[in-house]
Amino acid sequence: MLKTTKDIEDMTKAELLEHLNETVRPEEGSVPAYVLADPKVYELEHKKVFMKTWIFIGHESEIPNKNDYMLRDLAGYSIIVSRNADHSIRAFYNMCTHRGMKLCRADKGNKATFVCPYHGFNFKNNGDLIGVPLQKNIYGEELDKSTMGLKEVRIESYKGLLFGSWNDEVEPLDDFLGDFKWYLDILVGRAEMEVVGAPQRFVIHSNWKIGADNFVGDSYHTMMTHGSIAKLGMVPSATYSKMGYQIHSDHGHGLNLGTPNPDFAFPEELKNEFKANLSEEQYEVLSSLKNMIGNIFPHLSFLISHTKVKGQLISNTSVRLWRPIDADKMEVIAWFLVEKNAPEDWKRRSRESFVLTFSPSGIFEQDDTEVFTDITAAAKGHMPAMKGLTYNYTMGMHREPVEFVGPGVAYDDKFSEANQRNFYKYWLDLMNG
Amino acid sequence: MTVEKMLANYEFEQWLYKEAQLLDDIDFDGWFSLMHQSLIYQMPVRVNKEGTERPDYTADMYCFDDDIELLKLRVDRLKTDYAWAEIPPSRTRRFVSNVKLDEYVPEQKASVNSYLLLYRSRSTDIHHDLISGERKDEFTYENGQWKLSKRLFIVDQTTINTRNLAIFI
Structure with missing residues (x-):
């Protein structure tokens, strides 16, 4: 028989933790809706996650x-x-x-x-x-x-x-990033990288975890949410986003690695610099990379995106923080990074593609923020907790990891929710800490 | 100020009002037809500087950095069935004021500064967004019409308080 639970509002910290442990079940593919909007969860998260980690x-x-x-x-x-x-x-x-x-x-x-x-x-x-x-x-x-x-x-x-x-x-950053460093080398260690300009900043009425969840492993949404991009011919097809690997490591980190790519997504002129900075295996991954999207726990998401802009292929690299302001509000802070030694024209086109796709006006970004806002609104208040509303995170639970050239647990296409389960598992660990 | 310049100032005020109406009426094709082929459409990121040092916006990062081709892409995108950010469209109201004609060469070119206050309401959301800023526009005369050839929008917030810029500024 189900026991009647108290309003979260009336729970002590110990009771809230017990409730979280009973209801947040990432290993079973279930996460309750209330964790995205409840003020008490947000408060505990501040102490147990944001004050504890890097x-x-x-x-x-x-x-x-x-x-x-x-x-x-x-x-x-x-x-x-x-x-x-x-x-x-x-x-x-x-x-x-x-x-x-x-x-x-x-x-x-x-x-x-x-x-x-x-x-x-x-x-x-x-x-x-x-x-x-x-x-x-x-x-x-x-x-x-x-x-x-x-x-x-x-x-x-x-x-x-x-x-x-x-x-x-806090453990040394090196240990915290662990196996994930292998992939961060490709993201920001492949060449001397520099931030261009000031970061973009804007506010969304969304819980921060929706952004992290979206970047840590959700390539599935691109077919629908970003359907307009395929319609405009900027990416090969709506289903291209399935191709590649989903990879996660300890501490809740995860990424989706889009591959193969018939074209080299980075400045050709810098091939020697890339080779000097990466291992042979990493360079091989870089050479056939179509995109790379992931999240360093808790809320630093990153992206390499390779699209066709004005008939020419170009990639852009960015990192973004989903900075919590409140349970239902966050500031998005997005930095654009580029290879310092890339030709000026390449840098300019790369920035242009970033602004076009992943800035507040970005034609990828803007459709995501619409979704994030509505998910948060639907998770708010007593009803979702009272009725036990949950999200389904079971995608790919039937699948076994595969061998991959890089470290971590890898699956051989991107449409899985293993990364989100890994994210919430570590989140729950920290909440219990 | 000469009478000629007063009339021209009035003409550009009316141009900007018409533009505001087209955007608020979600007539994006009508709006796009006001643009010149050489268009540069930019919105730099505003930053907090220590003192009165100006400009207090970045010259190397933008929220919009479009030419005519990219602006066309945005307009076309809004007509696909997947442009969720504006399905259904936001209700917007653009208040244009402080219109000031600076450089003016009749039937050739003009530069116009104005203020914009943009109200945005989405769906049943009781939050509304306000975007305020200054437009520094340049116009080129072509086939008997003034076309917008450059817009630099200086937004008044360093952290923009709207979920996205799926709307035009």
Whole structure:
């Protein structure tokens, strides 16, 4: 007999966790709708996922010079990420240690010191408090500036991708990414990559997990949601999106790797650079890559997309963060990356294809956001929890993994939900942590 | 200001009102016919700078970066049965104001600045979106008509508060 459950609103944290463990069943291919919109789940997620794991904060190429800085969000907290005089990158909480005012309000810039607008305390970009107006006069000899440095944030990077964490005990980034690094090498390690311009930013009334779910393994939706693209002749056919592999690794990471591709999707001129940066096996995968779409847990999605624009094939590479703002709201922050040594015309066309397909005006992106919004709206409120509404994640459960040249668990076409099950399994692990 | 320039200013005001009406009436073909073959249609990403340093938008990243061919693609796409972002179409209302004619060479070219406030409502969603910004337009005279040959739309938000730009600015 089914036991009557309480309103989630009235549950203690322990009861909510028990409820999650009973209802979130990724291994059986079932995830309840309420996890996409419930405020209490969102609150727990903030503590157990976003405060515990590595969160993407940007790309090293965004601050190439000494004293360059950028303002970023780390799990809801503003941080200053800056390149020091010794070229190391360090990050600090954007809060004056005297009275808590934000030190910096610009998206990015170049300066060695940050002056607080409240009382004029000033800090070097290595975090040290170096100046207090009228210090001797008002504090005498008593103020110990060395105890008042900015709160440093733990950061690590992999192939230019910068991650931060508030968790002092977080595992090394290298371990967290694990087997998935093999694929990230193809994404951002194949050549010297640089971010062009500022990231695109826009707000969607959607839970962040829908974006992660979509990129981690959902190539199935492209036939329908992106049917217009095939109609316009930008991709071979609506069913091309099935061809390739679905791959996931520990820690909830996953990707869909579209292959084969009769055309080389990257700048031909850089073949030697690609070969120098990749293993033979990775280069082989790159050479026949049609697209690569995936998600680094929890919410950094990435994409290599190869389409025909104005009669010419071109690829573009991007990463995007589904930054949670609320249970039903997120900011999408999307960075465009390109091979630094690519010909200028290739770079220009690659950016053009990114803006056309995966920016707020992108003709792929815009149809996704419409879907994300409506899914979130339908998951809200008491009814979906009360009636036990669930999503079906059973696709491909009957299938066995295949041998693949890269690491991780691979399936030999992309239409499976193994990656989403892997995502939710790790999500539930962290929620229990 | 000369009477000639006043009349021209009025003419461009009427052009922009007509454009707004066509878009709000979802007559995209009618709207597209107002474009010149040499069109550059851009919306740069706006950024927060430290002080009053200008421009405070990027010269190398855009939300729209179209020529006539790509704009045509967008218009054609909206006519497929799969353009979900606008099925059913948003209800939009474009308020155009502060129209100011700058450079003007009769029956040749003109540059016009204006403000745009765009209201967008979708389906039964009670949230509405407002997009505000400045248009820096350039016109070319062709076959007895003024055609839009360049639009630079400077949006007033650094994080755009609408689910997508499946609409035109």
